[in-house]
Amino acid sequence: MIVLVTGATSGIGKAIAEIFAANKYNVIITGRRKERLDVLAAELTEKYSVKVLPLCFDVRDKQAVEQELNAIPADWKKINILVNNAGLAVGLGSIQEGVVDDWERMIDTNIKGLLYVSRTIAPLMISNGVGHIINIGSVAGKETYANGNVYCATKHAVDSLSKAMRIDMVQHGIKVTAINPGMVETEFSLVRFKGDEERAKKVYQGITPLSPNDIAETVYWTASRPAHVTINDIVIMPTAQASATVSVRK
Ligand code: NDP
Ligand code: 8X3
Numbered sequence: 001m002i003v004l005v006t007g008a009t010s011g012i013g014k015a016i017a018e019i020f021a022a023n024k025y026n027v028i029i030t031g032r033r034k035e036r037l038d039v040l041a042a043e044l045t046e047k048y049s050v051k052v053l054p055l056c057f058d059v060r061d062k063q064a065v066e067q068e069l070n071a072i073p074a075d076w077k078k079i080n081i082l083v084n085n086a087g088l089a090v091g092l093g094s095i096q097e098g099v100v101d102d103w104e105r106m107i108d109t110n111i112k113g114l115l116y117v118s119r120t121i122a123p124l125m126i127s128n129g130v131g132h133i134i135n136i137g138s139v140a141g142k143e144t145y146a147n148g149n150v151y152c153a154t155k156h157a158v159d160s161l162s163k164a165m166r167i168d169m170v171q172h173g174i175k176v177t178a179i180n181p182g183m184v185e186t187e188f189s190l191v192r193f194k195g196d197e198e199r200a201k202k203v204y205q206g207i208t209p210l211s212p213n214d215i216a217e218t219v220y221w222t223a224s225r226p227a228h229v230t231i232n233d234i235v236i237m238p239t240a241q242a243s244a245t246v247s248v249r250k
Contacts, residue, residue: 011186059113
């Protein structure tokens with residue numbers, strides 16, 4: 001069995017790669033930080049005796065996505081599961097004061113990147129006659145919060161694309177699942193606040209957030225249902241977070 005996880009150099013994607021490796025999947029891991037990919041590949045190979053193929057590319061680069069994924073060896077092309085995880089928020093501010101470059105990074109990564117990867121892998125799954133696409137959305141794709149405008153819009157797009165993919169793929173027996181987490185402690189807030197560690201830490205203060213492994217376990221559970229069962233959509237939250245905007249801090 002083979003799983004492809006985008007954005008496996010950190011956080012949720014790294015935990016997903018590890019749980020599949022622990023369950024004896026061979027794993028294709030992607031991201032832009034080559035060193036981290038190489039370290040993770042060595043760790044997973046050593047710990048779980050599985051094969052790992054690290055691919056370093058930016059999901060925003062359409063040509064690189066196509067080139068890297070089309071060039072994988074034939075025996076790696078029998079991909080059973082694609083986890084579209086690579087994504088980010090950049091900035092938190094009003095529309096009227098928004099930073100257009102930040103908007104473009106989010107739109108290009110979270111929407112266009114997911115589409116480029118899916119456009120390349122879905123035909124392989126169809127020709128293999130089997131497959132499962134798991135998109136990492138967000139509570140931000142179910143609700144909209146103050147100053148979250150463009151990030152929320154990109155995750156609403158992931159919500160919509162997951163539904164659309166499910167309709168287009170059903171005739172080919174390909175499953176499509178969307179997992180929509182609330183707060184997960186990863187490098188997410190550090191990236192959102194452009195390296196401001198103090199501000200990033202505050203996001204998780206006084207609350208027990210989800211861990212990357214909580215999401216990985218959920219992803220693996222959806223991937224390990226029987227062939228006739230598809231989990232369409234999951235919203236998973238920390239117990240202390242009721243919605244995108246309501247949480248209890250101690
Ligand atoms: P991290 O910042 O820890 O990880 C993000 C991953 O995405 C990294 O591996 C990064 O790899 C990769 N990535 C980002 N941009 C690109 C790019 N242009 N090309 C290739 N890879 C890229 O954050 P999380 O683990 O939290 O985020 C994973 C997903 O989960 C995202 O889609 C996020 O929106 C979603 N999510 C996160 C939540 C949270 O609270 N943390 C809640 C709900 C959803 P590299 O930098 O090496 O390229
Ligand atoms: C990340 C969770 O609430 O910061 O998608 O948007 S949130």
